[in-house]
Amino acid sequence: MPKLIIDNQEVEVDQGATLVQAAGQLGIDIPTMCCVQDVSPCTSCMVCVVRLVGRENLVPACATIAADGMQIDTCSDEVTAARRTNLELLLSDHVGDCIAPCQMADPNNANIPAIIRCIAAGDSAAATKLLRGDIANIDGAKPQRACRRARKDQPVAVDLLLKFAAAQANGESGGPKDETKRFSVHIGKLSETELERFMTGISPDQQVTPADPGAGYTPEEAAAEAKRCMHCDCRKADNCKLRDYAEAYQAKPAHFRSQRxxxxxxxxxxxxxxxxxxxxxxxxxxxxxxxxxxxxxxxxxxxxxxxxxxxxxxxxxxxxxxxxxxxxxxxxxxxxxxxxx
Ligand code: SF4
Ligand code: SF4
Missing domain, CATH: 3.30.70.20 (Alpha-Beta Plaits)
Structure with missing residues (x-):
């Protein structure tokens, strides 16, 4: 069985093990995006590069088979910088929003598109659970001003929708205000064609006005308004390796960006x-x-x-x-x- 040194630690591995697997035996986590168990790697992302001592170029750890006597460095400045560059190259061609404009503008950082989806589906209990901050004084004015739908006709009535969700709370409180600033990429200004695409399957109606403005939305009014939302968020924002690694390696999305x-x-x-x-x-x-x-x-x-x-x-x-x-x-x-x- 081959014995090799990874980050100054010796490890013995099964014949045919990759460097990712060998490092894993030592508890060393090498980032990978195009390599998972049971699917052959295609070495396209190159975020798993490591230094194989004696080789001129860095090598992809997912596709390099461990051999006796190898010496591997997985965490030097050189390796970290190369991974960051490879992530920035991937991001240079990436178009999408990690976080919807309304959530970006919300001081509580609540997942407003998800709340709106719950309201549209008639699940106000789930919507309430997603609220954040002081729900007795919930305020959706800033998110509403940032709403992308305003470019089309009128913004989604985020303020009234959040108040509707808060009113269904039955004593439950939402999550705490979230002040974490996570890595995010943004589309920026949409072209007219892109805006029209966002409208696919969305209610074309104007903003719903509550029949009784003092009481706010009824469940039916809230559901009708919720169906106007364009759902600008990424549904995998909390389960995206590209975002996680970009954050971990402090990649700059605009470093190599040209025309999107x-x-x-x-x-x-x-x-x-x-x-x-x-x-x-x-x-x-x-x-x-x-x-x-x-x-x-x-x-x-x-x-x-x-x-x-x-x-x-x-x-x-x-x-x-x-x-x-x-x-x-x-x-x-x-x-x-x-x-x-
Ligand atoms: S859609 Fe996802 S899994 Fe398929 S090639 Fe693109 S990034 Fe990879
Ligand atoms: S359309 Fe919906 S997801 Fe997009 S910014 Fe407005 S409220 Fe948020």
């Missing part, structure tokens, strides 16, 4: 949202749809910078993800594939 690509949301699938602008072309979903025997498996289409993941034979994402939707969403390292709910 168009923001596209594919809503053909009943349960899954596909946002190609968040795809890092890791190929995991491509290999999973093959493994699962999807008839119209996902594949890479296009060339060079235009390459993207799409269903084969001009089929749609709903036809491509008939059996493998859950596994693809769970495995996708970014918000490119996410569940709607």
């Amino acid at each position: 690509r168009e923001f596209v949301q594919d809503l053909e699938h009943p349960d899954v949202i596909y946002e190609p602008g968040k795809c890092i072309c890791c190929g995991l979903c491509v290999r999973i749809t093959e493994q699962e025997g999807e008839e119209f498996a996902l594949s890479f289409v296009g060339r060079g910078f235009g390459v993207q993941v799409a269903p084969s034979l001009d089929k749609n994402i709903s036809q491509a993800l008939q059996k493998a939707a859950d596994r693809c969403v769970q495995t996708c390292p970014t918000g490119a594939l996410a569940m709607r709910k």
Whole structure:
């Protein structure tokens, strides 16, 4: 069995183990995005690079087999800087918002789009649980001013919706105010075409006015107003490896940024949202749809910078993800594939 040194610690591994697995035996966590168990790595993200002493270039730990006598360095400044650069390259082509504009503007940092989805679904108890801060004095004025829908016609009445959720509290309190400032990327100004795309499936009606302004929204009025929300948030903001690693390695999203690509949301699938602008072309979903025997498996289409993941034979994402939707969403390292709910 090969014996090697990783960060000055000796480890003996099974024949055929990768450097990621060898480091794991020592409790050393090497970041990986395009490599998971049971799916062969395609070494596309290069965030797992390490220094193999004696080699000129850094090597991808996910695809390098441990050999007897190797000396590996996983945490020098050189390795950290290379990982940061590789993350910044991935972010240079990333288009999407981690956090919706309304949540960005909320002093309590509540997940306002999720609250609105609960109200639209008639689940006001779940909406109340997502409120943050002093819910007796909840104030949605700032989030409402930041609402993206204002560019189309009128903002979503966030203030009234939050007050509606707070009024359903029945003595329950929301979560504490959250002052954590997490890493976030933002689309910036939307083009007219992008704005129209955001409106797909959204109520085209004007803001709902409560019949009794003093009492606020009834459940029916609140649900109707909630259906005007464009849901600008990323559904995987709290489960995104790209965001987690970008934060950990202090990557700067604008470092290599040029002209951004168009923001596209594919809503053909009943349960899954596909946002190609968040795809890092890791190929995991491509290999999973093959493994699962999807008839119209996902594949890479296009060339060079235009390459993207799409269903084969001009089929749609709903036809491509008939059996493998859950596994693809769970495995996708970014918000490119996410569940709607
Ligand atoms: S449309 Fe909805 S998610 Fe987007 S900013 Fe307005 S309230 Fe927030
Ligand atoms: S959609 Fe997700 S899993 Fe598929 S290639 Fe893109 S980033 Fe990877």
